[in-house]
Amino acid sequence: MRANLLGDLAEVLPPEGLITDADVLEAHRRDQATWTSAGVPHVLARPSSTSEVQGVLRVASAHRVPVVARGAGSGLSGGANALDGCIVLSLTRMNRILEIDRRGLFAVVQPGVINAALKTAVAEQGLWYAPDPASWEFSTIGGNLATNAGGLCCVKYGVTGDAALGLEVVLAAGSVLRTGGRTVKNVAGYDLTRLFVGSEGTLGVITEATLRLRPRPPPATTLVASFPTLVGAGAAVTEIMASTRPSLLELMDRATVRAVEAIRPMGLDMDAAALLLARSDAGGEQGVAECARMAAACEASGATFVAQSADEAEGELLLGARRFAYPALEKQGTTLLDDVGVPLSRIADLLSAVERIAEQRGVLIGTFGHAGDGNMHPTLVFDRNDPEAVARAQAAFEDILVVVGELGGTITGEHGVGVLKRAYLSRQLGSEATRVHLAIKASLDPLGILNPGKML
Known part of the structure; x- marks a missing residue:
């Protein structure tokens, strides 16, 4: 069967699009979640067009072989x-920007386009692509769409799905589906674009996306505030979001x-319980007024x-501290990065609970994230070679997810379910919603070949 599989794939892909080298396959076994299990693929297919993706899925369906789509593996x-x-x-290899419509404020891209490359291309025309996951410099648009990735600016401009106007998707049997269009408003039929965004490659393979662009915002003013208590930081977040629309509102805890x-000394207050970083990109008097309201909320x-600083270089330096949060924690040991969301009013409760869990389980946990929309990243740090440390970390990870449920939150805000949180999804969805999910999956992928074992 496997020999026939390779032969059939060779008929739909050029030689450079079909790879069986063991070292290359090893490099494509997993993403950055090194804590999760991964198998050994039989072959790596690298199509360069929608028609080649169609060919691969038709062969996979005929052989009933699972297909795992991937971008940069971030x-x-x-x-x-x-x-x-x-x-x-x-x-x-499907990495072309097909169109940028300056007047229509949209771009059409293939899934392999790097987020940063799209930002650069549209900036040359005075435009801006808003979604900015932490991996924006190397992650692909296809991967961003598959997980509905968020980022620092999503508090004001939304996540990747909010920028997706339409998609081209190859279904499991090889047919092509187009969803949405090029208009900002479109309520004709079911919202199939939203269905595929965030589906993690389990319902179809995205081969083209029409994405919303925006005029480039004015230079931003950056604010930084230190708090002696987590409750105070949480109260400031709630008040800021009730009184203004920051373009960014990030939090880092003491750890x-x-x-x-x-790792990178910047003179940050290491005794503060929490540090808030906020930005306004409204510009002019409105931007000044927004920053004044945010500063007043922090002081109160x-x-x-x-x-506050209107200096762009200084603002980027402060923002660099936030972007460096995860790499800095990685330097201290093996990390298990969580991705949870809670209502804005419960942020302080989440932070306090994580601090308590860290003490009870004897695990270092550094928490940072997008406070403006309640999406936080408790990051567990431990020695992977110590079985007891691993067990404590796993228990703490479970404890955090239980607390998140009690706070009315979600097990994932932007990273997706994947393998890491598959066991916890049905608990959040409930039995009826889980049944509907499975019914949709069965309808679009009756053979179950698309990324099986993920999400559901």
Whole structure:
């Protein structure tokens, strides 16, 4: 069967699009969630067009072989992890920006386009592509769509799905489906675009996307505030979001700040319980007024230090501390990065609970994330070679997800379910919603070949 599989794939792909080298396959086994399980693929398929993707899926359907689509492999939930004997479908060769419509404010791109490349291309025309996941410099648009990736700017401009106007998707049997269009408003029929965004390659393979662009915003003013208590920081977040629309509102707890300072000293307050970073890109008098309201909210919530800067370089330096949060924690040991969301009013409760869990389980946990929309990233740090440390980390991870449920939150805000949180999804969805999910999956992928073992 496997010999026939390779032969059939060779008929729909050029030689450079079909790879069986063991070292290359090893490099395509998993994403960045090294904690999750991954199998050994049989072959790596690298199509360069929609028609070649169609060919691969038709062959896979005929042989009933699983297909795992992937982009840059920057995911953090194991969503792109291979299965034994599967076809890994790499979309990195489909990396063309097909169209930029300056007047229509949209771009049409293939899934292998790097987020940063799209930002650069549209910036040359005075435009801006808003979604900015932490991996924006190397992650692909296809991967961003597959997980409905968020980022620092999503508090004001939304996540990747909010920028998706329409998609081209190859279904499991090889047919092509087009969803949405080029208009901002479109309520003709079911919202199939939203269905495929965030589906992690389990319902179809995205081969083209029409994405919303925006005029480039004015230079931003950046605010930083230190808090002696987590409750105070949480109160400031709630008040800021109730009174203004920051373009960014990020939080780092004490453990994270200390990790950053240890690697990249910036003079941050290492004794603060939490550090808030906020931005306004409204420009002019409106931007000044927004920053003043945010500063007042921080002071009223007990901030011990509040400073603002309209200097772009200084603002980027402060933002760099936040972007460096995860790499800094990685320097301290093996990391298990969580991705949870809670209502804005419960952020302080989540932070306090994580601090308590860290103490009870004897695990270092640094928490940072997008406070403006309640999406936080408790990051567990431990020694992977110590079985007891591993067990404590796993228990703490479970504890956090239980608390998130009690707070009315979600097990994932932007990284996806993948393998990492598959066991917890049905708990959040409930039995009826889980049944509907399975029914949709069965309808679009009756043979179950698309990224099996992920999400559901």
